[in-house]
Amino acid sequence: MGGINLRSDKNALSDYLRSLYDVKTLPLEEEEELSARIQKGDDLALEKLVKPNLRFVVAVIKDTPAWHHGSVPMDDLLAMGNEALLKAGKRWIPKNNARFATYAKNFIMKDVRRGIDNYGNMIRIPVNVAEEIRKMKYTERILLQKLGREPKASELADAMEVHENRIAKLRGYLLREPVSLDAYNQEKFQEDSDE
DSSP states (O other), X not given: OOSOOHHHHHHHHHHHHHHHTTSOOOOHHHHHHHHHHHHTTOHHHHHHXXXXXXXXXXXXXXHOGGGGGOOSOHXXXXXXXXXXXXXXXXXXXXXXXXXXXXXHHHHHHHHHHHHHHHHSSSSXXXXXXXXXXXXXXXXXXXXXXXXXXXXXHHHHHHHHTSOHHHHHHHHHHHHOOOOOHHHHHHHHHHHHHHO
């Protein structure tokens, strides 16, 4: 009988994660040399730069709060993070003795969050709205600590420099529950028959 063997999938993921720890990080000078070669179109240099940083992708994913909800499988998040790492590797130009991982972190976080926003929810919320909701939650936590109580919508709006109606709308997105199409059709049928 065909199908997916979850045990072997978990083992494959574990083996992959274990293999990342066998790769040593590169010295800064070598990262800089590889970057110069990448800018000239050397794909082998890109692979040499990215491979030692694959375990950094895992660390960034684990530090992303939305990952803890488990709505997107780890292997999908790793694929998104690895693609972001490649994108960063193609664009990185060393400056001020900064490491490649420092530059790549924002690429990885952005793509992983976008992936969670796009695929992790039953109802897809546009990325810009999801970012705004994250900002609102963060601002709420800061105000809660500062005020010692839940902030009012007006206080939150002032802190975020938005209109109070926007706060109500964002909170509405958080409260929205999925509705069964059958329930919607039944409700619509009832409204039509009442007329």
